[in-house]
Amino acid sequence: xxxxxxxxxxxxxxxxxxxxLESEKLNSLLxxxxxxxxxxxxxxPVSDYESLMCFxxxxxxxxHIGLLFGQSLKAQNWGLLGHVALVSQNLEKALQHAxxxxxxxxxxxxxxxxxxxQQCRLSWHAKxxxxxxxxxxxxxxxxxxxxxxxxQNAELALEKVQLTRKPPSPLCMQTYQHTFNCPxxxxxxxxxxxxxxxxxxxPLLSPNPELEQILLSQAGDVTPHTDYINELNAFxxxxxxxxxxxxxxxxxxxxxxxxxxxxxxxxxxxxxxxxDIQRKQHAKQMLLQGFSVLEVSNKLGFSEQSALQRxxxxxxxxxxxxxxxxxxx
Numbered sequence: 001x002x003x004x005x006x007x008x009x010x011x012x013x014x015x016x017x018x019x020x021l022e023s024e025k026l027n028s029l030l031x032x033x034x035x036x037x038x039x040x041x042x043x044x045p046v047s048d049y050e051s052l053m054c055f056x057x058x059x060x061x062x063x064h065i066g067l068l069f070g071q072s073l074k075a076q077n078w079g080l081l082g083h084v085a086l087v088s089q090n091l092e093k094a095l096q097h098a099x100x101x102x103x104x105x106x107x108x109x110x111x112x113x114x115x116x117x118q119q120c121r122l123s124w125h126a127k128x129x130x131x132x133x134x135x136x137x138x139x140x141x142x143x144x145x146x147x148x149x150x151x152q153n154a155e156l157a158l159e160k161v162q163l164t165r166k167p168p169s170p171l172c173m174q175t176y177q178h179t180f181n182c183p184x185x186x187x188x189x190x191x192x193x194x195x196x197x198x199x200x201x202x203p204l205l206s207p208n209p210e211l212e213q214i215l216l217s218q219a220g221d222v223t224p225h226t227d228y229i230n231e232l233n234a235f236x237x238x239x240x241x242x243x244x245x246x247x248x249x250x251x252x253x254x255x256x257x258x259x260x261x262x263x264x265x266x267x268x269x270x271x272x273x274x275x276d277i278q279r280k281q282h283a284k285q286m287l288l289q290g291f292s293v294l295e296v297s298n299k300l301g302f303s304e305q306s307a308l309q310r311x312x313x314x315x316x317x318x319x320x321x322x323x324x325x326x327x328x329x
Contacts, residue, residue, distance in 0.1 A: 002108040002128065003043035003234035010037045011077045012049065015069050016056050029055055032299060033237055035285030040079070043230035045238035046108050046130065053133035064172040066136030067179050073141045075149065078105050084215045087208040091146060092200035095122070101219050107231065108134070115197055119159065123192035132165035135191045140179050142193070150202045157181070158195050162188035228253060228263065229274070236278045241301035246271040280315045283308065288327060293320045 013026055027034040029051045036042035056065045075082035081101040085094040099111045109126040124138055139161070146156050160183050167186040168176060176184055235252050236244060249271060250260040264270055279300050286296045297308040312320050 002046040002106075003230055004046055004049045004106045004108075005079055005104065006036060006039055006042040006044060007077055007079045008105060009044045009048060009052075011073060012052055012069060013037060015072050016052060019056065019060060019062075019065075019068075021056060021059060025055070026052065032240070032282050032286050032289075032291075035282075035289060041230075043234040045234045046106070047238060049134065050131055053131065057133070062172070063132075063168055064136065064175040066133035067140045067175055069133075070137035070140030070142075071144050071179070073137075073144065075145055080215065080219050081105055084212060084219065085145065086149060086204070087206060087212045087215070088204055089207045089209070090200065090204060091150065091202045094145075094149075094204065095200070097216070104219065106134075118197055119194055120197045120200060121192050121194050123190050125190070132163070135163065135165070139191070139193060143179070146199075146202070149204050149206075151205055156199060156202070158193055159183075160185065160194040162190060162192045162194070164188055164191050229267070229269075232271075232274055233278060236275055237282070240278075240282070241299050243275060243301045276311075279311065283312060283320075284316070284323075287320055287324055296320075 009030075013023075013030075016026055017023055030037075030044070030048055033042075033044060033048060036044070053065060053069075057063050062068065075086050078085070081098060081104050084097045084101065088094040088097060095111070095113055099113065102109075102111055108128065108130065109124050112121075112123045112125060114121045114123070122142070124135060126134070143156070143158075150156065158180055161180045162185045165186060167173070231253055232249055235249060246260065247257050250257045253260060255263070261271070264274070279302075282300055283296050286299065287293070291299070293308060294305050297305045300308070302308040302311070309319060312318075312323070316323060318326070
């Protein structure tokens with residue numbers, strides 16, 4: 001299952017609020033998963049990102065909304081990857097870290113850096129077909145990082161941008177031209193930024209080799225194993241109220257069924273346990289949000305309301321009704 005970090009979804013949520021969209025409508029697009037916006041360990045299915053962007057495009061008539069969102073991001077919005085990038089020696093080092101740690105932020109694509117005749121081609125390749133918003137966000141946020149985090153004497157001009165999307169409307173075209181300030185080829189074969197390779201040696205403002213190594217060590221502790229668990233969590237959450245099988249989950253991760261089962265056993269988990277944990281977390285948050293016990297039961301795929309009540313008592317040693325009484329203000 002392809003996912004996006006909660007840091008990105010939360011940043012997008014509040015960015016769209018600042019653009020004038022109502023939080024209630026944004027919450028409805030995320031459904032019960034809206035309760036996890038502040039959970040830094042949570043991973044949202046890519047479909048949530050796409051839904052928010054498509055809604056914003058429609059409501060605001062801004063097909064370039066991805067560019068604007070990317071410009072609003074700071075390195076810290078990328079989580080651990082952002083902190084590593086900030087203390088890197090130069091842009092090349094920051095990009096190398098981004099290639100290795102990109103899955104901490106999203107796992108739907110990979111970054112490629114190719115040197116050709118004193119030029120560099122920095123491209124992003126999606127693993128499945130998605131809208132243009134994410135590419136726009138990535139490219140504009142990378143440029144924003146370079147402009148704000150490099151020393152002032154760095155030359156950051158692009159030579160060309162290639163985008164697979166079709167040409168935007170004339171009004172939106174102005175935003176693309178202003179963002180990239182170079183020739184732009186639409187309907188291209190790949191999404192990439194082309195620039196002089198000298199740009200890679202541009203020094204960053206706050207290099208710190210010691211802190212860089214500490215952060216990289218921390219990153220090594222959370223990848224790749226936690227990525228698999230995050231993928232499972234995102235997949236299961238996106239399927240509710242349907243409860244997927246272990247075979248379907250294994251297919252999403254590119255595993256065989258037995259391989260996934262062995263991996264989970266090694267992590268002292270099981271597929272049924274992960275589903276149970278997801279239901280436990282969602283049930284609590286949904287009740288606090290005001291959903292009825294029947295609604296929670298239906299949305300989380302329980303066979304009947306009494307099944308949820310039994311599970312809830314097992315999880316929290318109390319009934320949903322008593323739980324709400326204890327947490328009402």
